Amino acid sequence: MLQDIIFHPADTRDFKDFGFMQAHLSFKPHLPEGRKRFGPLITIDDGTQAPGSQGFGLHPHRDVEVITFLVSGEVKHIDPNVPAHSGTAAAKGVQVITAGRGIVHNEVNNSPTAPMRALKIWLAPRATGLAPHYSKMALDAADYTNRLRPILSPQGDEGTLVAQQDVRLCYGQFNRNDTLAYPATGPVRGLYLFMVEGTGTAAGHALAKGDGLGLTNAGELAIHTEPDAEFLIFDLPETSIH
Template identity: 35%
Template sequence: MATAMVSNAQKTKTMKTVYHKADTRGHAYHGWLDAHHTFSFANYYDPLRIQFGALRVLNDDIVQGGKGFGQHPHDNMEIITIPLRGALEHKDNSGGHGIIKAGEVQVMSAGSGVQHSEVNASSTEEVNLLQIWVFPRQKNVQPRYDQKQFSIEGRLNKWQTIVSPAKDTEALWVNQDTWFSLGKFAKGLSKDYVLNKEGNGVYVFVIEGDVSVNGQKLNKRDGLGVWDLDKLTLVADNDAEVLLMEVPMK
């Protein structure tokens, strides 16, 4: 971890950061699954990389055609799935069934308990997805799914909120004071992000391209956690796509 003094507007705070280069992530290759883990998961364990505040899991998975995860249980976790390419089919023990594809986002409040399966919807094409787990604000809620298509235009050179704790917004609702935002930025563009809630931090994950966040350079699939600040500034060093995950730190 490192610390850096912030601007005059934030001179009462000392920003804290944790930087995760893409090639330091945990890696598991099973033939049908090529998985990278930003935080400890399954057989990958690093005591310094358990979580970032309420953000517990950030997995970058490539699943071969016709393959996937058989039925398995979850409880008391907010699970956000973002396909980057391809499509993922899910089924659950309540009879729920659906397919999410690139451009869509799915949220699942596992709550009091759910069993589901996740399988590549294509028999021939890979699916690449981000699966993210966030600790919930309330435990043992009624399990629920939701998914939504978000337009690419809505994130061009601006932040598009895809996950929110508010039920009356365009974003998908989750059971936590967390906001997820996607941005697709042209080279040279500078964009601020103002935090929604005091005490939250932001984990920046670069999907494509190269950016600088408050002076820290990040490349494709790098991650940067920042906290004890009111806003951050991102500059696109090249054309880039970025996911921001704002989460409670306590």
């Protein structure tokens, strides 16, 4: 099967200054071909919110899976309609919202003194009109240090959170030179690697903070890590680049 590889250097992302937050956007519908989406992966917004910032205010979402990965700092999630879905998450924490038939929410920096860096990730769901749902977890450093820790899957395997899409998401943080192989979960899958911090190499590309690398018909991806490499790998259903 023909394999396509696309490399997204960090400095080619779209930059937005919202005042309270500075963000680099890897995918958006208004961006050029190759940056609109990668299969069901439709957004990776890498944003840093100022201390005490109050976010966008209450705003709606519908028919999207909203994943927040806390790189540093602490987020406060506010859902005025379902108070049980409100709460805080700290680095390295993950929260998943199935917006389904509609939610209203806001995410604010819970610290008055420290900035908060978070990756806001959107996935297209498996179906429209699903029941809204919220879940979160804190990651144990022992589970992601010098190894890949699954954090998201469609069935909640291996202690992961559940996404309403056929996607597996793994996270790792490395403090040494290492080489590992990530095997895609099926014969016709897409992989997308996003460098959160540090440096490494994959598919012949040197990778640094904010870089992204996507492969269709991926098979197995060999990754060389340098000390302080930190990255996410999305394992996606049959994927085309838009």
